[in-house]
Each structure stands twice: as C-alpha cells, then as structure tokens.
Amino acid sequence: MKTHLVEIFSSVQGEGPYVGIRQIFVRFAGCNLHCAYCDTDYKFYPSFRVEDEPGTGIFSHRANPVDVETTVEIIKSFNIGKNHSISLTGGEPLLQTGFINRLIGLLKDTGLKFYLETNGTLPDELSGLISQIDIISMDIKLPSAAGNREMWDIHREFLRIASRKKVFVKVVVTGETSESEIIKVCEIIKSVHSMVPLVIQPVSAHRGYTGKSPSLAKLMKMQELALDFVPDVRVIPQTHKILGLM
Ligand code: SF4
Numbered sequence: 378m379k380t381h382l383v384e385i386f387s388s389v390q391g392e393g394p395y396v397g398i399r400q401i402f403v404r405f406a407g408c409n410l411h412c413a414y415c416d417t418d419y420k421f422y423p424s425f426r427v428e429d430e431p432g433t434g435i436f437s438h439r440a441n442p443v444d445v446e447t448t449v450e451i452i453k454s455f456n457i458g459k460n461h462s463i464s465l466t467g468g469e470p471l472l473q474t475g476f477i478n479r480l481i482g483l484l485k486d487t488g489l490k491f492y493l494e495t496n497g498t499l500p501d502e503l504s505g506l507i508s509q510i511d512i513i514s515m516d517i518k519l520p521s522a523a524g525n526r527e528m529w530d531i532h533r534e535f536l537r538i539a540s541r542k543k544v545f546v547k548v549v550v551t552g553e554t555s556e557s558e559i560i561k562v563c564e565i566i567k568s569v570h571s572m573v574p575l576v577i578q579p580v581s582a583h584r585g586y587t588g589k590s591p592s593l594a595k596l597m598k599m600q601e602l603a604l605d606f607v608p609d610v611r612v613i614p615q616t617h618k619i620l621g622l623m
Contacts, residue, residue: 379442380476381406381421383468384623386428387455390464390492391617393514393576394545398461400492401452402623403480406441408468410496413524414549416583419468427451432622445479452484462490462512471495471502481509497546498528500535513544517562521553522580522588529561536569545574550599552589559599563606574609581615 383404390398406421425443426436439451452463463484465477470493481491490511495503497515517532518525536546548562559577566573577599579591591599596612603610617623 378476378479379444380448380473381441382425382443382448383419383422384426384428384436385448385451386426386623387431387460388623389617389620391615391620391622392578393547393613394574394611395461395492395512395514396613396616399459400462400464401455401457401460401489402464402466403448403452403470405465405467405470405473407472408496409472409498410469410518410523410525412496412518412522412549414522414551414580414586414588416581416586417468428623431455445476445483448480449483453487457487457489460489462492464492464494465510466494469496469499471499471506474502474506477506478509495535497532497535497539500531500538503535503538507538507541510542513539513542515539515544515546517546517548517565519548519550519554519558519562521555521558522549522551529565533565533568536565536573540570540573545576547576547578549578549580550591550596551580552591552595554591554595554599556599556602559602560606563603566607571607572609573607574611575603575607577603577610577612579612579614581618 408419424438429435492512493510494514
C-alpha cells in the first residue's frame with residue numbers, strides 16, 4: 378500500500394491546547410478543500426522531504442509514492458521515545474485512511490499516541506479510523522475566512538463521531554468573521570458535547586494571503602461571545618510561526 382507524502386519531520390505542535398508538545402509530523406499530500414488562508418503545501422510531488430536534524434532546515438528527499446513499511450522505518454529513525462505523539466496532518470489526511478490504518482497498526486508497539494489534524498469534513502472516513510486515533514484537532518471552516526461553502530451539518534456529524542475520543546475544535550478567524558458564525562460554531566459544539574474545547578485562532582499573515590487579520594479587540598469580543606455558550610474557549614495563535622519552526 379502506497380501514498381504520496383509531502384514531508385516527515387520532528388517539531389513542536391504549534392496550535393491549540395497541545396501547543397509545545399514534541400511530535401513527529403507526517404504530512405500527506407492532497408486536500409478536498411481550497412481555503413483562502415491556506416499556508417500549507419499539500420501538492421503531489423515526485424518526492425517528499427525528511428528533515429535530517431530537527432530545527433536545522435536540512436532535508437533529504439525520498440521518492441513518492443512511498444509504502445507503509447518505508448514510512449514506518451523513517452518514523453522510527455527519529456528519536457521516537459522523546460515524542461508525545463505522531464501528528465497525521467496534511468492537506469487532509471483522512472483522504473488516506475487505508476494507508477493510515479496500516480501505518481498505525483505497524484507503529485502500535487512504539488506506545489506513541491496518534492494525533493489527527495483534520496478539516497472536519499469527512500465523517501465517513503473518520504468513522505473507519507476513529508478507533509485507532511487518540512486525539513483529534515478538528516477545524517470548523519468559517520465561510521467568511523476560508524471562502525468555502527457552509528458545511529455546518531457535515532461538521533456537526535464529524536464532531537459527533539470525533540467526540541468518542543479527545544477532541545478540540547479550532548476556528549481560524551479573520552477581520553471579516555461575524556458574530557453569527559461564532560454562535561453557529563458554539564451551537565454545534567453544544568449540540569454534541571459542551572465540554573469540547575474551542576480554540577479561536579487568528580489568521581496568520583503570509584505571502585499570498587490578502588485577507589484582514591482580526592483586531593485584538595475583536596478577538597476578545599469573539600471569546601466573550603463564545604463563553605456565553607461553551608465553557609472552554611481559548612485564543613491561541615500559531616506559535617510555531619513565532620518561533621520560526623516548521
Ligand atoms: S483544509 Fe487545511 S490544508 Fe486543506 S486547503 Fe484548507 S487550510 Fe489548506
């Protein structure tokens with residue numbers, strides 16, 4: 378069984394409530410969405426990169442598509458005992474559930490946790506993988522920020538399945554984000570399990586992104602509003618960008 382990867386590297390988690398933990402990141406190629414603020418390279422390339430030493434920015438290249446056994450070998454070549462978990466990220470990793478199921482099966486003996494970073498739009502695919510995953514970082518895409526169509530019902534269904542495991546919801550917000558969108562997200566969380574944490578993540582400026590960042594006052598207001606509906610609401614930026622890490 379083979380897949381296309383973009384990269385494998387060891388770094389610290391930069392987003393959400395697990396910020397700062399050490400992880401091995403496996404980034405899969407391909408995504409089913411095209412978010413306006415996307416800053417991730419998830420294209421299909423003839424090769425993928427593996428960072429030789431964490432934080433150095435020096436990479437080796439390996440051929441795509443890659444088989445599960447080679448991926449396991451690369452992951453095991455990192456100092457895996459020092460890591461909290463393996464982050465399955467993308468792109469959208471749930472487009473590769475067959476590969477991931479096999480990958481997790483071959484890595485179970487490491488004792489590492491499996492952390493899924495997903496756009497929260499593929500509930501059927503999550504159903505087939507949920508028993509293998511420990512932690513889910515799930516996006517709810519706001520039309521004002523991501524530029525996608527409304528997907529509230531799909532996100533609700535996804536969260537319902539994800540809530541069988543540790544899960545938090547992340548929303549990327551911009552200067553255009555409306556109060557009604559924040560309320561909608563909170564209603565979805567409340568309808569599934571009100572104790573699911575909500576992370577409000579201000580959009581990060583980057584080359585090619587032309588949208589507006591939210592003001593600090595707007596971020597505070599969004600948090601206050603959300604706290605009327607759900608008890609655990611955190612404002613957390615992308616910290617790995619502050620550190621200059623991958
Ligand atoms: S879901 Fe994530 S990877 Fe896919 S386009 Fe949106 S931001 Fe980029």
